[in-house]
Amino acid sequence: MEATAKGRDRVEDYINLGVRGFWMPVATSVQLKAGKPLARKIAGENLVLWRDGAGKVRCVEDFCPHRGAKLSLGHVQDGNIACGYHGVTVNGEGTVVRVPAMPDCALEGRKALTYYECNEAGGAVFIYLPSADRPDAPEFVPPEEFTSDEWQVFPCMTYWDCSYRFSLDNAADPMHASYLHANSFTLAYGSKQDTMKLERREKGFQIERVNQKGVNFDYTEVVMDEGTMFFRLDIPYPDGAGPGGPFRIVGFATPVDEHTHYSFFWRCRQVQGTAAESWRFLYRAFLEDRHWHVLEQDRVMLESIPDDARRREMLYQHDIGVSRLRQMMVRRAKEHFKALDAEESAGKQTA
Known part of the structure; x- marks a missing residue:
């Protein structure tokens, strides 16, 4: 024991x-x-x-x-x-x-x-942080939105005084938007009751609301493959927010230490040509402050959670995405220690 x-x-x-x-x-x-x-x-x-x-x-x-x-x-x-x-x-x-x-x-x-x-x-710098089971950097394959001519992206970076795990849990929890962001520009709509469905993917999973789609922040795709871990989600935009369909967020959470992290959010819109120029102007002039307001709501809430909250929390059905994400991280950690222990054992035998 x-x-x-x-x-x-x-x-x-x-x-x-x-x-x-x-x-x-x-x-x-x-x-x-x-x-x-x-x-x-x-x-x-x-x-x-x-x-x-x-x-x-x-x-x-x-x-x-x-x-x-x-x-x-x-x-x-x-x-x-x-x-x-x-x-x-x-x-x-x-x-x-x-x-x-x-x-x-x-x-x-x-x-x-x-x-x-x-x-x-x-518009961002990435480094590869090796693990015992993956000491060599795999091919760098960024999210497709970063390299496609069909997308316009704005990188945003902020420092939060809480564990990076809280940011990832938050992203894997679409239901929180109907409550925490209820007074925001785009997230004030839809039902405050629903159930969640989890669909496993080759490189992670998608968590989504069962009875509501395209109304609020209604799904999150969590990607965790051999070389990257991030999430993406879409937020419906009204016509007054310009061309390009839903507003997409691609996010990473980079740990500083056990208690702090950098949150990276890419603001993405699928627009080209003159529509792209219109969108970029509209974003910088009118929409960016509103998006930082939503992020500030997340920051304040997440920074209020104690570091050891997982010891006492009581999860329910809406948290199936959070649970799945944590299981995947535990599996990756065990792979690291399995390789590390094998290296140590081989070293002792050689000595």
């Missing part, structure tokens, strides 16, 4: 800090300016990002191999990151390439830091 409890605690602690083995957004592209490093804490790890001489994003541990100062306090030099303390310079693969205070220093050429694969899509 004690061993089982310890195993559950190990899995729970791992999930709370951040399930790995996924491409995660960590910044908007405009935040990462040429010549300036950017510090980020992701799943408890301190990282530094910068653009090299070709504009490609690089990411390594935010730790100078000389004395441990934060590389993010330094500067970009010839496409590499130079520490502000003594100028020790590291490239995008975590190798020391220059120690200016001592020519021909033995540190030069040494692989000193962990580096992380990077990509950009939809």
Whole structure:
């Protein structure tokens, strides 16, 4: 019994800090300016990002191999990151390439830091955070809305003082919109009573209301495959909100640590040509503030939930999406520990 409890605690602690083995957004592209490093804490790890001489994003541990100062306090030099303390310079693969205070220093050429694969899509920077069972980055396949000419997207990023798990649970719970967002521009309509239906998909699942469609935030698709975890949902828009049909949200929740996270939301509309220009203007001029108002309602509510709420919560039928999401995350955590334990066992046998 004690061993089982310890195993559950190990899995729970791992999930709370951040399930790995996924491409995660960590910044908007405009935040990462040429010549300036950017510090980020992701799943408890301190990282530094910068653009090299070709504009490609690089990411390594935010730790100078000389004395441990934060590389993010330094500067970009010839496409590499130079520490502000003594100028020790590291490239995008975590190798020391220059120690200016001592020519021909033995540190030069040494692989000193962990580096992380990077990509950009939809106006955001993604890194791959490896897990024991998935140490190598899979192909980066962003949501189709980010790469299709048929869609216009706006990336939004915000910092919330609560677990990333709360954001994911919130997205897997369409029923909350009829209550929490009842006074909003688009979510004030429809029934406040319903049941939920869950449909399993090859790469996750879809949770949707049984008796209402196309009225409110009535479904969520949760995608969890080999390299990514995100959700998408559609919100019906009135004619006064411009062309393009429903307003789509694609969302990611990126853990900072056990208690805080970055929420990324892409505002999407399927429009092209002059209609796309009309929509972009309308969004920036009139609709964006209303969407931040809805997000603020989510933030306030989620930040009010205690970290250990899962120990006392009493779920009911509407929470089948929440339960399914948690089961999938537990399965991914167990895969990580299975691989980790196998590595440790092999290491002991070799020794």
